[in-house]
Amino acid sequence: MKRVINTFTFILLAVIGLQACNRTKNDENQKNTKPKVRVEQVYKQEVEQLYxxxxxxxxxAVNNIAPTIPGRIDKIFVEVGDNVPKGKLLIQMDENNLLQAKSRLENLEATFKRLDELYKVGGISKSDWDAQKTNLDVARTAYEDLKKNTQLHSPISGVVSMRNYDAGDIYAGNPILQVQxxxxxxxxxxxxxxxxxxxxxxxxxxxxxxxxxxxxxxxxxxxxxxxxxxxxxxxxxxxxxxxxxxxxxxxxxxxxxxxxxxENRILVPDGAIVKQQGSGERYVYVYKDGKVSYNRVVIGKIIDKSYELISGVENGDFVVTSGISRLNNGIEVELVK
The missing domain is CATH 2.40.30.170 (Efflux pump adaptor protein, beta barrel domain)
Known part of the structure; x- marks a missing residue:
């Protein structure tokens, strides 16, 4: 019985030793196995700088249509959305003040005409003539101003984009219409x-x-x-x-x-770009003489399936495009086609 136990113990120890030996060999093989990568050579090329x-x-242009003086709105000839040409009559204000100003202007014109004839024959002084001429000019200016504020025309060709009043309302400050x-x-x-x-x-x-x-x-x-x-x-x-x-x-x-x-820029496949965890920095593995280096890059725009590089990779460099997950800076790698 004791012999059987010793034999069993020997076999068990042999199996454990063999497994340990195989595990050590596998670990050594894994350590000696170089990561396999694919690379692509990159060059500078003309890249349109599109922003x-x-x-x-x-x-x-935007014009707010309103008189310069308060008054009652008689008619509004357009609605929001209407297209209007330049010069079109848009609003008719109450005419009472305009009619009064017109009557006064006509009276002053008739009076001045008579005084002008008298002045020519020496019937009145130059100062009287000047005073009457000034009154006439003031009345004519007031009439023209009222006329502009009674009939409001569009200063531009455009579309009516706003209306704040209806006929019969008293204009009180906000634009009556807006034309754009x-x-x-x-x-x-x-x-x-x-x-x-x-x-x-x-x-x-x-x-x-x-x-x-x-x-x-x-x-x-x-x-x-x-x-x-x-x-x-x-x-x-x-x-x-x-x-x-x-x-x-x-x-x-x-x-x-x-x-x-x-600009002359290097284009790198998007699969070669590595984003650093926890930051916005980007890196590329560059292959040279059997090893890879971890290069920080400054990227520009995305063009199709490539990134424009501002810096970090030189013209003609080989960049790793696959097998990146097993890489570290400075390790040896094996190229595959």
Whole structure:
């Protein structure tokens, strides 16, 4: 019985020893196995520098229609949404004051005509003639002013966008109507100061309006503001869209793409970019002489399935595109096709 127990114990110890030996060999094999990676050589190439900005569509001009003096509104000839040409009669105010001013002007004109004849033959003095002429000029100015404030015309071609009163109301301060010129429309974007020398009046830009999806509209830089905002270090740029079909309306949300020229940049596949956990830093493994180095990179825009690199990788470098999960800085690797 004792012999059987000793034999069993010997066999058990032999099995345990064999397993330990195999485990040690496996560990050594794993340590000696180089991570297998695929690499891709990257080069500089011309990359368009496209920048996107957001803005809200604005009317080219906005006019508030109202008299300069209080009065009763007699008639309003348009409604919100009506298209109006320049010079169209929009509002008729009460005419009583105008009629009174007209009557007074006619009387003064008749009186001055008689006095002018007397003055020519020496019947009145120069001072009397001057006083009467002044009264006539004042009355004529007052009449013309009342006339402009009695019949209100549109100073621009556009669309009626607001109405605050009805016929019979007393005008008391708020505009009676608002007319907006929407052919063309404009956008105001704010561009980083380091682009100041690259933006010029007349530049073509592309515009997309959210409500119309991917449809593109042509715009032009119509104004580059001459100063930089010291708080934001940006400058304002005005974009004009002809909008001949009046499809784009003020208040719509738009995206403007501006081409700032091209630069020689390295493009790296998106699979080669490693994001550092807990920070916004990006890295790339660069392969050289059988080893990889962990290079911090500054990325630019995403172009298709690649990243534009501003710095961190040299022209002609080999970057690791697969097998990244097992890598550490400075370790040896095995290349696979």
């Amino acid at each position: 996107e900005y957001t803005a809200t569509v604005q009317a080219e 010129q929407i052919k063309p429309v404009k956008l105001l974007i704010h561009v980083s100061e380091n682009m100041y020398t690259k933006v010029t009046k007349g530049m073509d830009v592309k515009v997309k309006v959210d409500v119309y999806g991917d449809e593109e509209f042509k715009g032009k830089v119509s104004l580059v503001y001459p100063t930089i905002d010291p708080r934001t270090h940006t400058f304002a740029v005005e974009i004009t869209i002809q909008n001949s079909d009046a499809k784009i309306r003020p208040g719509m949300y738009a995206r403007v793409t501006v081409n700032m020229g091209s």
